[in-house]
Amino acid sequence: xxxxxxxxxxxxxxxxxxxxxxxxxxxxxxxxxxxxxxxxxxxxxxxxxxxxxxxxxxxxxxxxxxxxxxxxxxxxxxxxxxxxxxxxxxxxxxxxxxxxxxxxxxxxxxxxxxxxxxxxxxxxxxxxxxxxxxxxxxxxxxxxxxxxxxxxxxxxxxxxxxxxxxxxxxxxxxxxxxxxxxxxxxxxxxxxxxxxxxxxxxxxxxxxxxxxxxxxxxxxxxxxxxxxxxxxxxxxxxxxxxxxxxxxxxxxxxxxxxxxxxxxxxxxxxxxxxxxxxxxxxxxxxxxxxxxxxxxxxxxxxxxxxxxxxxxxxxxxxxxxxxxxxxxxxxxxxxxxxxxxxxxxxxxxxxxxxxxxxxxxxxxxxxxxxxxxxxxxxxxxxxxxxxxxxxxxxxxxxxxxxxxxxxxxxxxxxxxxxxxxxxxxxxxxxx
Amino acid sequence: xxxxxxxxxxxxxxxxxxxxxxxxxxxxxxxxxxxxxxxxxxxxxxxxxxxxxxxxxxxxxxxxxxxxxxxxxxxxxxxxxxxxxxxxxxxxxxxxxxxxxxxxxxxxxxxxxxxxxxxxxxxxxxxxxxxxxxxxxxxxxxxxxxxxxxxxxxxxxxxxxxxxxxxxxxxxxxxxxxxxxxxxxxxxxxxxxxxxxxxxxxxxxxxxxxxxxxxxxxxxxxxxxxxxxxxxxxxxxxxxxxxxxxxxxxxxxxxxxxxxxxxxxxxxxxxxxxxxxxxxxxx
Amino acid sequence: xxxxxxxxxxxxxxxxxxxxxxxxxxxxxxxxxxxxxxxxxxxxxxxxxxxxxxxxxxxxxxxxxxxxxxxxxxxxxxxxxxxxxxxxxxxxxxxxxxxxxxxxxxxxxxxxxxxxxxxxxxxxxxxxxxxxxxxxxxxxxxxxxxxxxxxxxxxxxxxxxxxxxxxxxxxxxxxxxxxxxxxxxxxxxxxxxxxxxxxxxxxxxxxxxxxxxxxxxxxxxxxxxxxxxxxxxxxxxxxxxxxxxxxxxxxxxxxxxxxxxxxxxxxxxxxxxxxxxxxxx
Numbered sequence: 001x002x003x004x005x006x007x008x009x010x011x012x013x014x015x016x017x018x019x020x021x022x023x024x025x026x027x028x029x030x031x032x033x034x035x036x037x038x039x040x041x042x043x044x045x046x047x048x049x050x051x052x053x054x055x056x057x058x059x060x061x062x063x064x065x066x067x068x069x070x071x072x073x074x075x076x077x078x079x080x081x082x083x084x085x086x087x088x089x090x091x092x093x094x095x096x097x098x099x100x101x102x103x104x105x106x107x108x109x110x111x112x113x114x115x116x117x118x119x120x121x122x123x124x125x126x127x128x129x130x131x132x133x134x135x136x137x138x139x140x141x142x143x144x145x146x147x148x149x150x151x152x153x154x155x156x157x158x159x160x161x162x163x164x165x166x167x168x169x170x171x172x173x174x175x176x177x178x179x180x181x182x183x184x185x186x187x188x189x190x191x192x193x194x195x196x197x198x199x200x201x202x203x204x205x206x207x208x209x210x211x212x213x214x215x216x217x218x219x220x221x222x223x224x225x226x227x228x229x230x231x232x233x234x235x236x237x238x239x240x241x242x243x244x245x246x247x248x249x250x251x252x253x254x255x256x257x258x259x260x261x262x263x264x265x266x267x268x269x270x271x272x273x274x275x276x277x278x279x280x281x282x283x284x285x286x287x288x289x290x291x292x293x294x295x296x297x298x299x300x301x302x303x304x305x306x307x308x309x310x311x312x313x314x315x316x317x318x319x320x321x322x323x324x325x326x327x328x329x330x331x332x333x334x335x336x337x338x339x340x341x342x343x344x345x346x347x348x349x350x351x352x353x354x355x356x357x358x359x360x361x362x363x364x365x366x367x368x369x370x371x372x373x374x375x376x377x378x379x380x381x382x383x384x385x386x387x388x389x390x391x392x393x394x395x396x397x398x399x400x401x402x403x404x405x406x407x408x409x410x411x412x413x414x415x416x417x418x419x420x421x422x423x424x425x426x427x428x429x430x431x
Numbered sequence: 432x433x434x435x436x437x438x439x440x441x442x443x444x445x446x447x448x449x450x451x452x453x454x455x456x457x458x459x460x461x462x463x464x465x466x467x468x469x470x471x472x473x474x475x476x477x478x479x480x481x482x483x484x485x486x487x488x489x490x491x492x493x494x495x496x497x498x499x500x501x502x503x504x505x506x507x508x509x510x511x512x513x514x515x516x517x518x519x520x521x522x523x524x525x526x527x528x529x530x531x532x533x534x535x536x537x538x539x540x541x542x543x544x545x546x547x548x549x550x551x552x553x554x555x556x557x558x559x560x561x562x563x564x565x566x567x568x569x570x571x572x573x574x575x576x577x578x579x580x581x582x583x584x585x586x587x588x589x590x591x592x593x594x595x596x597x598x599x600x601x602x603x604x605x606x607x608x609x610x611x612x613x614x615x616x617x618x619x620x621x622x623x624x625x626x627x628x629x630x631x632x633x634x635x636x637x638x639x640x641x642x643x644x645x646x647x648x649x650x651x652x653x654x655x656x657x658x659x660x661x662x663x664x665x666x667x668x669x670x671x672x673x674x675x676x677x678x679x680x681x682x683x684x685x686x687x688x689x690x691x692x693x694x695x696x697x698x699x700x701x702x703x704x705x706x707x708x709x710x711x712x713x714x
Numbered sequence: 715x716x717x718x719x720x721x722x723x724x725x726x727x728x729x730x731x732x733x734x735x736x737x738x739x740x741x742x743x744x745x746x747x748x749x750x751x752x753x754x755x756x757x758x759x760x761x762x763x764x765x766x767x768x769x770x771x772x773x774x775x776x777x778x779x780x781x782x783x784x785x786x787x788x789x790x791x792x793x794x795x796x797x798x799x800x801x802x803x804x805x806x807x808x809x810x811x812x813x814x815x816x817x818x819x820x821x822x823x824x825x826x827x828x829x830x831x832x833x834x835x836x837x838x839x840x841x842x843x844x845x846x847x848x849x850x851x852x853x854x855x856x857x858x859x860x861x862x863x864x865x866x867x868x869x870x871x872x873x874x875x876x877x878x879x880x881x882x883x884x885x886x887x888x889x890x891x892x893x894x895x896x897x898x899x900x901x902x903x904x905x906x907x908x909x910x911x912x913x914x915x916x917x918x919x920x921x922x923x924x925x926x927x928x929x930x931x932x933x934x935x936x937x938x939x940x941x942x943x944x945x946x947x948x949x950x951x952x953x954x955x956x957x958x959x960x961x962x963x964x965x966x967x968x969x970x971x972x973x974x975x976x977x978x979x980x981x982x983x984x985x986x987x988x989x990x991x992x993x994x995x
Binding site for chain 1: 473476568572659660677
Binding site for chain 3: 437438441442443445446450452455456457458459460461463464465467474476509523524526527528529530532534535536537538539541542543544545546547548549551552553555556559560563576584587592595596598599600602603604627630633634636637640641644647648668669672673676677682685686689690692693696697700701
């Protein structure tokens, strides 16, 4: 009997610290009646800016308490919180397929009554609209910043050799030949990390395929075998100007190689600049739009919403929407947005006079003119693993097999969405 | 009689609460998970029942089929490599050697290094060092040989744990067994085969099951080394279940995959356990 | 006497082979340490560059890694979770391992319980994840406590196998002797069997601690939003979508490795002591 008591006390002894701990960390209630707005975003790399913004906001607002959470792996955290029906008030997410799913799941509130939305560049608002599976009444996100993908180049090296920025596909090829002729590697690829295959793919696809190609395929109007053939052939050509066996090297290898001057160009997005600069802080990087088309005016910048803010339904239902808008006003204020841009070298979605990072010089014109189109992979379901399919294609070099598989897989992975589109069209077709 | 009752009651008291806890946090969620496999659930939001559609799709999905073959091939190879090496290592570390504690400590390290470190170092090793030494291309870039690289890294990491289990198994072998053996003149391989090994058979089967299970569920090493590539040649079952189910939008379908996978390994290992436990009794 | 002396001698060939084998561990460890001391600008793709010693031996990476991960808080959480899980596992799993292990050969219910629990090992975590997230939150344990319970359940199959495997070599006569002295089964277990299983306790403690220490997924999904970090959770911040700071990450992983290595060395002594005790008896 004595032993048993001992055992129980031992058990208690080891659970006790745990339960004491629990009481210690509970309690996220608002003090002194302030409205609490919780913002969860998926950019842990921007945690320092967000902390600054949070502090600044709370200093200037007596009625609202802003809490910004910058978790790692925010998408998993958000999904698990949704399972628990524990919704934050504001989400900071990307304009990708998760956003489409969140709208479809009815998690987001309509923000078309938000006055600030009028200041947002129309191009980015259209990109968000395009991400809805079926046209939905209302607006569900306020685009904040964008990123742009194309070709990064070593400006110093280009100056030294007198190379010109290409404006057409033909010039691009001539440039690659010239660079190679001088004994320098034109491109360095990191295709071991499959997602990097999407960067040249997307930036060619915006020039060569219609922006709404996925919706068109869903509606049964066309097939990828027709729309993507040129993209597939041109990406093959571009890859031939890279290092030998690009499938052995990862994103990190490619960033390091480019930073150390091992290649003249790197087909990737502006998002890679911080990683490159960590290796070579003094490097002068600029970028240009991938010239996929033979028409100099036919090039389009590949740019997508990198960070947007969405108000959740739960926040609206609790009557906190006005407070959430107040937070949005603050975040979108020119000086605060500029602070974010400086820190993350991002592209603003708001129209206005902002200072852009020097590595975006070559793309500035397209941004101000709104000649932009979204990353096509934002419409691809992630489980279809298009990045891996492109990698497979580049290894096996079989255009037809790749395109055929693309079409069959597309139907298989998008079955529910295609059905949804069909139902929608059947309902609205007669009107 | 009184004693037999006490024994029975105590055994029940020891078992029931713990098994009940197990039921609540393993079986109960499993039942719910099985339920999701009949839906087109995405992990959140609303969903519809789709009947057996996910299971039918499963058998028609070439990618899933390929992942089963890859996982099996990899798991069998890694299990054999790991167990052979760790058994040898355990015998070595258990014999009368100098620096015993230090050596045991060092051989434990691969297990504690995080996946990020292991991934980076072995990527470097396969991408730069091996090709430079042997003048070849990286095996991780070859869709025929990438799996060998994964087996090597999995084994490298897993050997530490299996060695610990073998060492603790060897510690149950009484010293007098060896003394009796050396009087009989049994040495080396003979002694191992006829004396040591039979005594550690339970640990051998535990290690087979544990390493087999760990390798069948391989995920971290794949993410760290190849992320399923090149040309989708190293997509393991867990890789698909996690990436497409959790991170992607195929939660319902991948739940069906998980259920199928579970049923297959359970059938396989229960058979193996029954087999080895009948062997144990014979001894 | 002569025989004893021979036995005391070290087996040098084996020692030398084992030391040679260490290359497979020392080399990666060397790379880890060197990278942990370097600056990002010292990273190259050439072999000589990566193997070279850092320009300066400064602990700034370690200090920065500790700041980023909020090291002491994360360490405390990790230690708490791992420690409580290990204690509970040793107590509960050895107990159930004993009850099931002693009965499974004769009683089909215990044999069933054994197979039932062991087969739980093969449930892919991905399938349990979402239901567990919901369940823990409904039961009000979406916190560190829930994480510990989950671990105790997750590692039960493995530990049950280990304990009942170990029991095979423990003669039942020991218990019968105690019974003759009038001890109940319960006291027999705690007084005789539990101490005898010490080497296995050490093994179970090490393996369980190892799995818990490095695990990311369970705390990530169960405690998400609670604002509490374990070390592996905090270490995720070195890896963002488009960039990884390997130098800081490696420094941080080296720091995280130490507590577990120390724990292992302590437990290792127990496994060795167990052998000596067993031999004396």
